[in-house]
Amino acid sequence: MMGVVPGAVNPRGERLAGPLFAAIGIAVLVACTIWAAAGDYVGAVTLVVAGLSAAWLLLLVPLFPRRARHPWLAVGFFAGLLAGAAALATLSTTYTAFASVAYPIAFVLFAARWSVFAVTATAVIPLLAKGIWGTDASAPGWVYVASVVGPMLYAAWFVGAENDKRRRANAALAEANARLETALEENAGLHAQLLTQAREAGVHDERRRMAREIHDTLAQGLTGIVTQLQAADRASSAESRHRHLTQVHTLAKDSLTEARRAVQALRPEPLTDSRLPDALAELARRVTDTSGVAVTAETSGEPVPLLPELEVTLYRVAQEALANAEKHARAARIAVSLTYAGEVVLLDVRDDGTGFDPASPARGDGTGFGLQAMRQRVRCVAGTFALESAPGEGTAVNVQLPAIPADR
Structure with a gap:
């Protein structure tokens, strides 16, 4: 039972269920006592057990909102309730109807799969106790109706209500999925419009x-x-x-x-005859040959042809990042990583150079389009640009763009 949420009750029901079921149980107990007293003599033992059962029912008020956090207290309460009902059933068959109160309590006190055991115990224990220790062999017909047919009808109603609840939940989920699909289609259209703009x-x-x-x-x-x-x-x-x-x-x-x-x-010439991963690999080889810096280029994921604007942006950013690392960072190694990750494509350029403070004014010799221009170029195709660097810790440039295929 640990980790299982007890029978679902709405927030208002959490406040009212405990007092309500306790009041119903006490009312049924009083009715059974009056009925038993009208048919025969009710002894002092019966009244004492009935009083203790009534007092026990009052424990349901503070217990009910805590049943999920303290499941073993709920088990103890239910065991005590069945013990009282079994004892009263052995003293007078009329009290068999009182045991029926445990059926609805079982459904709200325990989770669905555990309430089955509680209901079974409710059906068996009072009748078994009455058969072993009971002295009254006869009982009115309504007692059997209340103790057998009534719980069966309640269980059928409960199962039907649960099924209706699940059907409504499934219908609501299907409607939510339909709305989500519509929203995704609208979002795709808006994204395409945003990219066009x-x-x-x-x-x-x-x-x-x-x-x-x-x-x-x-x-x-x-x-x-x-x-x-x-x-x-x-x-x-x-x-x-x-x-x-x-x-x-x-x-x-x-x-x-x-x-x-x-x-x-x-227009980057390498992109006219090659795919972007090949163009970046060739760019890395060319920088290695001309500068002596060890440049590696890796591609992960399934490469797909992207819109020309996206591939040009990724190539130019990689080109400028390599030029900056070559000229200013005095790096020994530079790694270029291109990742196709479903809806997005990622570009990372990392070097082990001297690094710099990104908050300080950018330096340069007038060539290239600089960090600010890289940001603007990435922003123009609805992407994100990030720069990480610190003096002595190298530099990392990260770009994330929407992976829009070239044939869209």
């Missing part, structure tokens, strides 16, 4: 970013080239003209480098 916002953000890049690099470089050419035309000596033309050459070379970098930032 985020994609559009990402396009605008990317255009603004490219505009800033062109203004800060190509436009300024071309302006410098024009200025130096004009200065060369006005130069009064060959040496001065040569110096300006050298600066033109440097500015043109730098501008060409910036132009190539800007074009490459628009």
Whole structure:
């Protein structure tokens, strides 16, 4: 019985059930005593046992709300109740009806599977005691109806009520499941709409970013080239003209480098002919070859082609995280982990470098799109970005994106 919840009673019933069943038991006991006194002499022993049984029933009031926490007290109370009923049944057959009070008490005092044993004991013990020690061999017909038919009808009603309760619970569960499925479908539609809006916002953000890049690099470089050419035309000596033309050459070379970098930032070439796991593995090999840092790339789960925006985001974040670790962290090992986990895809980039304080101003040499830009890029595709680092403890970049297939 330990760990089993007793018969379910609603919160209001918890307050009323104990007094109610105690009152019903005492009322039945008084009725049996009056009926027995009307038919024959009721001795002092019978009255004493009846009084003790009535007092015992009053213990149900404080016991009932504690029956789940103290199940053995409930067993002791029920055993005492049956003992009183059996003793009264041996003294007068009329008290057999009093034993019937134990049937409803058994159903509410114990859990369903244990109430079966309590009901069986209620049916057997008083009749068995009366057959062994009883002196009255005759009893009115209603006594047998109350002690046999009545409990059977109550048990049938109880089983039917439990079945109705289960049917209602199953119907409510089915309705809740239907509502949940509808909510999931609506959520999927809203998520797709959110991703579309985020994609559009990402396009605008990317255009603004490219505009800033062109203004800060190509436009300024071309302006410098024009200025130096004009200065060369006005130069009064060959040496001065040569110096300006050298600066033109440097500015043109730098501008060409910036132009190539800007074009490459628009579309990762490794993703055009390869799947994302292969592209990340190739990126790791390339960084290892160029920097000497040991970079590993692992993929877990079942890889599925994702929307291009999602794969580009994951690739760019990995690319920038590796570049930062290579340039600033002075790491000896870098691990790239791509995980396909059902509804989401996870990217982790961890290094054993010097680390830094994330709360301090970000450092950089102007290349790449930086930590803030990584966050914005991830946010534009409805993902989450997390960064963990501390001085001397390396750096970990974590990205989580919705795993939306490419054919959706």
